[in-house]
Amino acid sequence: MNKISESGVIGVDVHTIKSWIDQDDVVLVDVRETSEYDKEHIPGAMLLPMSKFDAEIFPKVLGKKVVLHCAVGKRSESAGKMLIDEGYLETVHMIGGIEAWKASGFATEVQITPPPSPSELKNQEPQFLCPTPGEVLRDEYMTPLSISNAELAGCIGVTEKDIEQLTQGESKVDVVLSLRLARYFSTAADFWVHLQIERDLEEARHEIGHTIREEISPRATASN
Incomplete structure (x- = not known):
């Protein structure tokens, strides 16, 4: 399923993107922040945080589709709009982001950390994937x-x-x-x-x- 937003960014569903990845036909760019990427990311995704995103110097990739993604698809759409403004007319982002990717049963790489002790777990602040x-x-x-x-x-x-x-x-x-x-x-x-x-x-x-x-x-x- 493809969807073109008001900003002109093409949204593509995770199943289509997964098939592109399997065919080695795509470069996947994760625009979440480093801390989010370190906790969990899609295998092979290249990190380019939105806070450092510069559309003017975005690398040009020949022969492959470039797909942007974030947590739920909002930041990647915004990054896509920035690329369109710089002349990248066929900018693609992942609808639903990594959350939709996981909901479809596709694999991610997760940071392995020691389990917290009961006392640490009791006082531990919740970790949210979606930023405010x-x-x-x-x-x-x-x-x-x-x-x-x-x-x-x-x-x-x-x-x-x-x-x-x-x-x-x-x-x-x-x-x-x-x-x-x-x-x-x-x-x-x-x-x-x-x-x-x-x-x-x-x-x-x-x-x-x-x-x-x-x-x-x-x-x-x-x-x-």
């Missing part, structure tokens, strides 16, 4: 572009405190703020709010997912 919109905004847009909180706030019509709270994880992105950020950074209109939804879902799964699975059974379908 504020983290993406700070690490992949504001810091690389040297944009201050005050400058961004003035450009998109919000207060400096709004930006500060967002980048520090103290507030969330709503649809209005998503539209403002999308307009300024030329991303898809739903890019920022989808980052928020993915993070909220991951946090909810961690907090109450087990309880929900115990309390609620899937509705049985009627037999024919």
